[in-house]
Amino acid sequence: MPVFDYDPPDRFVAGALGQPGARAFFLQARAEGRLTTVALEKLQVEALAGRLDELLDEVLRKSGGTAHVPALAPADLADNGPLEQPIDEEFRVGTMALGWDEEDAKVVIEAQEIVDEDDFEGPEPAVLRVRITAGVARAFSQRALRLVAAGRPPCPLCGQPLDAAGHICVRLNGYRGGEVAS
Known part of the structure; x- marks a missing residue:
């Protein structure tokens, strides 16, 4: 099972290629000369962005406002650049998981390769694991929601x-x- 681990990435974004109605959606993580691109559905991008905001709001609420979690995306962390080329898809995302690492005050995002449920003998699915600060997570979410809204x-x-x-x-x-x- 290949694990593409970024702790932290230099860049982590959602992006799309193509015209509205026929776009392909991707997550990209880059660090130390490595670039990992995974494909996913528009609804998965939207769900990830929404759940990230919910997770961060909950962390902020539970801490009584003491956690280093910005309520809004910091302007200096905005990334409006295009996806990096070439787009070499490592795998298509099936399931995703989110978590909050309280010790490091980071969001952990895992995107797992889609698997054939009937293939019990197959290899373990690949995983993209990214650990990002709350500010970077807010900026990612803001970009992802704009990306989804830019459709038809x-x-x-x-x-x-x-x-x-x-x-x-x-x-x-x-x-x-x-x-x-x-």
Whole structure:
């Protein structure tokens, strides 16, 4: 089982390639000349960002405000740069885990390779493990949420993504601008 361990990374970001509606999403970690890129789904990026903010809010709440956890992403930690090239995907993410290392005051993120549940004899799944400060985690979350929001706009009626080629809205019973959808 390869473990890609970054403690701490020089850079840890979520990014996407392609046009809205056909984007591929990635996590990238870089440190000491190493670069690891893993692929994941848009919903996984959104869930990771949301859970990171929830975890940090909970750490701050439980500490009574004494933990070194910023309430918002520090502006000096913002990373708006593109994904680093080349994009060589190590694996596709299946499950993710988050934790708070109280001793080091760091967030631990683990992204595990997707596995075939029927393959009991296969190798152990690969893991990307990143340990980052609370400020870096807030900045990561802010970028990831902007990335997800930059996709196709939602339909005002049903909330499904609108395509440039049209949209079959379930709230209009399959009608599209007066035409029957096929």
